[in-house]
Amino acid sequence: MDVLYENLLTLNWAQVAMWAIGGVLIYLAIAKEMEPTLLLPMGFGAILVNLPNSGAAAVIEHLFEIGINQHELFPLILFIGIGAMIDFEPLLTNPKLMFFGAAAQFGIFFTLCMASFFGFEINDAASIAIIGAADGPTSIFVANMLNSSYTAAIMVAAYSYMALVPIVQPPIIKLCTTKAERKIRMNYTGKKVSKRTKILFPIIITAIVGMVAPDAVALIGFLMFGNLIRECGVLNSLSETAQKVLANLITIFLGITIASRMTAAEFLRLETLLIMGLGLVAFIVDTFGGVMLAKIMNLFFKNKINPMIGAAGISAFPMSARVVHKLGLEEDNQNFLLMHSIGVNVSGQIASVIAGGLILAFLAK
Amino acid sequence: MGINFEYLLNSLPYMGKGMLGIFVVTAVVVMVVNALNSLPDKKNKK
Numbered sequence: 001m002d003v004l005y006e007n008l009l010t011l012n013w014a015q016v017a018m019w020a021i022g023g024v025l026i027y028l029a030i031a032k033e034m035e036p037t038l039l040l041p042m043g044f045g046a047i048l049v050n051l052p053n054s055g056a057a058a059v060i061e062h063l064f065e066i067g068i069n070q071h072e073l074f075p076l077i078l079f080i081g082i083g084a085m086i087d088f089e090p091l092l093t094n095p096k097l098m099f100f101g102a103a104a105q106f107g108i109f110f111t112l113c114m115a116s117f118f119g120f121e122i123n124d125a126a127s128i129a130i131i132g133a134a135d136g137p138t139s140i141f142v143a144n145m146l147n148s149s150y151t152a153a154i155m156v157a158a159y160s161y162m163a164l165v166p167i168v169q170p171p172i173i174k175l176c177t178t179k180a181e182r183k184i185r186m187n188y189t190g191k192k193v194s195k196r197t198k199i200l201f202p203i204i205i206t207a208i209v210g211m212v213a214p215d216a217v218a219l220i221g222f223l224m225f226g227n228l229i230r231e232c233g234v235l236n237s238l239s240e241t242a243q244k245v246l247a248n249l250i251t252i253f254l255g256i257t258i259a260s261r262m263t264a265a266e267f268l269r270l271e272t273l274l275i276m277g278l279g280l281v282a283f284i285v286d287t288f289g290g291v292m293l294a295k296i297m298n299l300f301f302k303n304k305i306n307p308m309i310g311a312a313g314i315s316a317f318p319m320s321a322r323v324v325h326k327l328g329l330e331e332d333n334q335n336f337l338l339m340h341s342i343g344v345n346v347s348g349q350i351a352s353v354i355a356g357g358l359i360l361a362f363l364a365k
Numbered sequence: 366m367g368i369n370f371e372y373l374l375n376s377l378p379y380m381g382k383g384m385l386g387i388f389v390v391t392a393v394v395v396m397v398v399n400a401l402n403s404l405p406d407k408k409n410k411k
Binding site: 091092095096098099101102105106108109110112113116117118119120121122125126191193194196197200201204205208209212270271347350351354355358359362363 | 366367368369370372373375376377379380382383384386387388390391393394395397398399401402404
């Protein structure tokens with residue numbers, strides 16, 4: 001009879017606490033629909049690996065080794081799917097929108113300094129800062145390349161705040177802008193972009209980023225490969241598979257694999273709370289950076305820009321663009337900012353990868 | 366762990382270099398996209 005309860009006796013409070021955290025993640029995924037595709041597998045995985053003497057821990061650890069630790073395979077393959085989902089046309093019609101994506105990466109570098117200030121080693125500080133990329137695969141890729149010991153907390157923070165974009169961004173945008181600025185209307189010209197441009201764009205971006213930040217070329221390369229499949233016009237079946245089947249499959253594995261880092265010993269630390277706080281700072285400062293660049297540009301340009309679109313440079317595609325569009329309609333029900341904010345949003349996707357690549361170029365050597 | 370001014374000072378150059386790097390790369394990309402957009406469209410020519 002001892003067999004029935006001897007394993008139970010090895011249970012400790014920390015493991016129970018991790019079940020509770022896993023339960024909260026599952027609750028947020030199902031009841032609040034916050035990034036359910038990732039938070040649900042992560043929540044379930046957190047329970048799974050924290051059962052006393054869990055036989056699943058070794059299997060999930062093996063998945064982590066082959067899928068993330070060795071060559072960051074899962075996030076990279078997921079990027080093929082994301083690339084196939086993105087339509088860069090709004091950006092290509094108005095390329096200067098890319099500068100908002102660049103400005104909205106300020107939160108990453110600000111948070112790097114803040115994390116350093118709180119005593120994190122530079123590789124951990126940079127890994128925490130990349131939460132501000134608002135992009136799960138980039139966060140996983142950079143944190144893993146920098147051998148951060150806080151990967152799980154970084155993942156949970158990154159995906160939680162991505163899901164919280166509709167709650168985090170509006171008050172910051174409103175704080176940084178006046179009512180008159182939020183009412184600025186922007187015309188969308190909807191210029192036609194040639195197929196040649198759409199095909200050359202992913203190839204050229206890969207070459208440029210690859211030359212500047214070679215450590216990130218896999219990240220941008222896989223993203224742009226997915227986009228090339230989408231835009232080439234002769235691989236529609238592959239494009240659909242990448243967008244749906246491939247992305248879904250990898251997402252299932254990614255979520256539960258990250259849970260391998262959610263053991264009580266690794267996750268229940270004071271630093272986890274600090275990382276959650278710093279992640280929030282990164283999102284707030286990202287939003288601030290994008291909005292402020294638009295306000296500065298308005299000082300010099302005749303055609304005024306609605307500063308709210310700068311906030312969409314945070315990446316977090318496509319939630320951030322929707323948030324900005326909704327805020328525009330709240331102020332003026334005829335102010336349609338969606339195409340502009342989508343353009344900024346996809347530029348944020350590229351800029352966040354560039355930021356990750358630069359961080360790796362600085363620190364991964 | 367704890368407040369560390371030295372770490373903060375050491376990290377500041379990364380902020381400067383990082384933001385400068387992003388804007389430089391972005392400027393190059395914008396120029397390239399503008400160049401691509403300015404190329405004549407074969408279909409329109411016909």
